[in-house]
Amino acid sequence: MKTFNISHRTKSGLEVLDLQGELDAHTASQLEDALKNLIHNNKSNIIVNFQELDYIASAGLGVFMAYIEDVRSNGGDIKLTNMNDKVYNVFDLLGFPTLYDIMQDEMQAIEKFLEEEG
C-alpha cells in the first residue's frame, strides 16, 4: 500500500494543505477530513499545494467538487497549485481549469487571494 500524507501550515494568513504521495479512492478520506476540519473552523481561504503529489484518481478530485461551494459561499476559495503535468492532465480532462483556480506556483495563489481581498 502506497502512502499519502497531508500536512497543514499557514502562510500570509492563508491555510495551506501540502499533499504528498498518491491520492486515490482509499486515501481521499484523509483529504476530505482535512478540508472539513478547516471549513468547520471557519477557514475558507485555502491553498492546496500538489508539489509532492505523484498521482491522483477521480476520487481525489471528487473531494474538491464536494466542498468548493461551501468554501465559496463563505467568501473564500480553494486554489490548487504546483501540480506535475500528469496530475494537471487529470484535472484538465475533467474540465476543472474553467471552474477552479489552478496555478503553477503557490506564490501566485497567495497574490490572487490578496487581490481578491483588497
Place this chain on the structure above:
Amino acid sequence: MAKLETYKKTVGASTENLSDIRDFVASHAQKYGFDDNIVADIRLAVDEACTNIIKHAYSNDPKENLEITIEVDDEKFMIYLVDRGDGFDVKTYQKPDLKKQIEQKKRGGMGVHLMLNLMDEVTYQVKNNMNVLCMSKNRN
C-alpha cells in the same frame, strides 16, 4: 496465430489494494515498451475501473475477489476486469456536467469519463451473469 501472453492478479475488493493493482498493471505496461505518459494513462484507467467495481459492484466487501487479467498480443495490451455485481453499461454513460455537480455538491461519475478518454478501446459485456470490462491500448 499471434502470440498471446497472459498475466493475472487477484485481490480482495478493498480500496486499500488499488495501489497494488496500479503497480501490477503499470509494471507490465512498462515491460511492453509503452512510454511514461501511456503507462500513466493505463494506471489511472485501471484504478478508476477497479474503484467502480469495489465501490458499486461489491460495496467495499474485501471478502469478494477482484480479478485483473492482462492479455498482450502483437497489436494490443488488454486489461480484463470481471465482476458479479450490478452491471453497468458504458454505452449508456453520459459525460458529467462538472458545473452542475459542483453546485449540487455531488461527486462521482468521473471515472468512466476518464477510462473512455485514456484508453483506445473500452468494451463491456455480460457473459454468464458476469460483467466483463475490457480496456485496451494499441501497441503501435
